[in-house]
Amino acid sequence: MAYDAGLAQRIRERWAADPEVSEKQMFGTVVFLYRGNMAGGVTGDDLMVRVGPAAAEAALARPGTRVFDMTGRPMRGWVVVDGAAVAEDDTLSAWLDEGRAFAASLPPK
Template identity: 70%
Template sequence: MAVGVSGDDLMVRVGPDATDEVLGRPGARIFDMTGRPIRGWVVVAGSAVTEDEALGEWIDEGHAFAASLPPK
């Protein structure tokens, strides 16, 4: 899985090594739906991905990480 939608927000799998870097982007925050942060995933506010270019960049980020994983 590379990306998902939760309400108005976008969930993006970026990998543990990229988490801190992408948290500096507009609208990004740590993925924490159960009270336990999940490293390697971020949530991006829907308001930060209203433009096609911004949404596409996040989708590309998630796809790149997912594509780097070995097949199951």
């Protein structure tokens, strides 16, 4: 599966100053990890964000979101945000902040 290289580059630029963020190619897409825990990534033209199970319902109520389901089995605590919904840098940053905040709540790997 190909992914939106432009969206991936915007994420790289947003997190470039944070030495605790790393990038990894997985399953034909790119993911970003904070202290070794996945925080988000790009799937196709869309952003995937790890918000955690407690925040998933509220996240899914926001515009342009849907359940993250790559295999026919939804991923708890993850949402997919339509690429068009994160066209503005402020909106992308807000989602990335949520993903990093959840990853930061987990023990480092």
